């Protein structure tokens with residue numbers, strides 16, 4: 001690197017000449033490398049952790065809802081690349097916790113006595129399901145933690161018009177609910193507004209029957225390793241199979257609500273892994289460049305002396321390049337260690353906060369090497385230009401005294417002077433000040449760049465905080481404006497409505513909500529109450545399908561605003577309004593037609609009447625996908641429905657009627673969800 | 681920057697000055713005898729430096745500067761030659777050409793019988809390393825190295841590149857110490873330049889130049905940045921080195937210094953205008969200005 005012991009001594013002393021400067025640059029490199037290591041390794045840890053977890057607990061690669069589940073499972077099991085296919089019964093029903101809190105619950109059927117072939121759970125405490133305890137269930141971790149459920153706790157399930165007690169045998173984590181997302185439209189449910197119970201299959205069926213679900217209504221499929229390599233093809237084949245047996249809804253692993261939410265989240269780590277380190281390393285690079293350029297300018301006559309005495313160019317080049325190498329390595333060494341430590345901490349904190357079992361923390365040689373390579377590259381690249389300039393200093397420079405080097409910079413100033421004659425009146429002192437930066441235009445611009453980078457670093461960090469705050473504010477202050485929402489039970493039996501009296505809803509759009517609304521509107525402190533409907537559907541257009549929720553709102557709703565770049569717009573009188581994300585995903589434009597199929601986790605059986613959820617609330621569950629982000633909100637007409645659905649119900653193309661409940665509904669779950677407090 | 685027309689004595693500039701060059705040549709011949717009498721190291725090449733029709737121009741077109749024109753000059757081995765001339769007369773340029781720092785634009789430069797024309801950058805670097813010691817007006821000591829280290833810096837290079845890597849640290853140190861001793865600064869070996877006076881700094885620079893035992897010592901205004909007393913000290917050291925057999929070329933604009941020279945070459949506007957020989961050069965101690 002540096003030939004000659006004495007020249008090496010010069011190098012060391014030059015480095016020590018301004019220790020604070022050196023420490024600052026090394027610290028920048030260190031931070032860059034550490035941030036890279038921490039975020040990239042955290043990403044890798046989490047990604048690898050999920051993979052391992054998914055393998056161990058046989059996380060479903062695709063979930064097929066509705067149709068003839070048994071037939072679908074049989075066909076799926078025969079398909080190449082499928083390791084296992086299992087049927088189960090899943091239903092969303094009201095739950096009541098020991099402290100009396102009610103919520104939307106999900107009951108998932110499991111074989112008693114043995115773990116299922118697909119979507120196994122990890123028992124945290126208590127005992128697994130057992131045939132000898134037909135009313136014993138497992139509580140999923142999030143609700144167990146929220147409601148303080150322990151083995152022996154009693155939870156009530158709404159079934160056949162009354163609360164029925166079930167016993168918590170144990171609590172468990174599930175790969176399906178690492179993130180407690182109810183569906184993709186609600187990735188951030190308020191704590192305590194949603195909970196999952198794993199029940200013996202016979203119990204799950206009994207509970208589901210009261211929610212109009214007969215028999216197993218889901219098929220979960222786990223692929224082999226080879227099958228997963230070719231997941232897209234297998235997904236398509238199984239979706240087609242499911243279609244043939246009447247199942248409208250297929251959710252791939254990528255779209256699975258919990259996995260999708262976590263995937264988005266950890267993707268952030270991999271993006272951060274490059275953005276911030278790049279900024280820090282660039283700042284370090286600019287600092288190295290400026291420092292070295294100054295040093296070379298100062299050393300010109302010394303470099304000339306070395307060259308005159310016969311030091312070859314490469315020695316001079318290496319001498320100055322070494323600064324970049326040393327700073328890079330000096331920053332990389334502690335940076336790598338710090339990064340490794342941080343990666344472990346970040347991974348453990350993250351998995352701990354989310355409650356992911358078995359966090360994986362491993363040291364990756366690749367990350368270490370990449371970090372060191374980045375630091376070295378930054379150091380060497382930054383030092384290269386000054387080092388080359390040093391090597392080009394002619395030996396004749398030794399003959400000159402300490403003459404200021406450079407091109408004089410008078411060109412720039414002279415031009416300014418010519419173009420702006422006023423500047424001639426500037427006092428000589430001002431010219432003296434200006435001439436300094438103008439003498440070394442490149443160095444000056446890099447110094448400016450360094451300052452700019454530092455500002456960028458600060459602004460980006462601020463901006464990220466600000467953006468998330470602004471996003472939350474936009475979502476909950478300007479788009480979703482309700483302070484609380486009340487979810488009404490689906491298909492609740494008649495005669496069990498305690499407050500809303502009787503209302504009959506046999507006809508389309510005829511619902512008992514008005515009386516509930518009237519009750520609510522009378523409550524002190526309530527300024528407005530509105531009904532809305534939320535129906536899980538699958539949207540299809542041009543061969544593409546997407547599972548989402550159809551939200552019905554009053555046309556003149558004050559609870560939800562539809563923001564476009566041109567301001568808020570009202571709901572269309574006819575057709576559907578789609579969010580820009582959904583529009584892009586389905587490749588639609590205004591005026592296109594699309595097919596809407598109903599689908600729920602407890603998917604409707606063909607030909608059966610099915611009550612949709614009728615929230616007596618001011619809600620939009622799918623604000624994210626429905627908020628038109630582009631300037632052109634979409635209005636689309638359902639392919640097979642004449643009547644557009646902006647507020648109410650209609651005949652679905654499958655022939656399934658999914659009107660409002662034909663029986664009086666009962667307000668069973670006042671779940672006050674202050675929008676801002678939602679999210680675990 | 682590099683010119684490739686070295687050795688072309690047919691450049692218009694040198695042709696125009698043929699008469700002048702001839703006159704200088706004649707006197708140079710006389711001085712060679714004088715040099716032989718003084719130095720008189722029989723086994724070495726008699727002529728240390730020979731310039732024929734040397735020209736040097738900087739820049740191109742109407743901004744071109746002709747720093748040297750048709751210079752003919754011969755320096756005998758073991759001579760102490762003083763190059764005298766006003767500022768801007770081309771003294772430093774001439775030194776640069778002899779020292780291999782820059783190539784000549786015209787004419788031939790020979791040092792110890794070896795032509796510098798046609799040497800590429802690497803070869804010129806090697807030539808400077810092996811054959812020439814430089815002393816600069818502004819010393820050019822590395823401020824972060826001690827006197828001893830400044831001397832060793834060059835000693836190491838020479839050892840390393842001449843294939844004498846095995847020479848060993850001890851020998852290198854010893855040579856550096858000898859060089860410092862010969863300029864009378866053995867006692868200040870561990871001082872940094874900032875702790876030395878200007879004259880001491882220049883003596884360290886001289887020690888550095890002789891540490892590699894060069895055939896030729898080229899000094900550009902070695903006393904230019906010094907007061908009388910310290911300047912005389914430096915001249916004494918140079919004269920001493922010359923008396924021990926080294927060929928020394930001293931560039932100066934100070935006419936008083938010419939007293940110590942065997943020969944005085946006067947320059948003006950890039951041309952050699954006069955060469956004077958002294959049978960008995962004055963002792964550096966007797967010089968005053």
Ligand SMILES: Nc1ncnc2c1ncn2[C@@H]1O[C@H](COP(=O)(O)OP(=O)(O)O)[C@@H](O)[C@H]1O
Pocket residue numbers: 738739745746747765766767768769770771772773774
């Ligand atoms: N690198 C260069 N570029 C352009 N002109 C130069 C350069 N070096 C020297 N000169 C010019 O050549 C002439 C002789 O310069 P120099 O040899 O330094 O004179 P001296 O050493 O006698 O004062 C001067 O006119 C000077 O301006």
Ligand SMILES: [Mg+2]
Pocket residue numbers: 771772773900
């Ligand atoms: Mg000069």
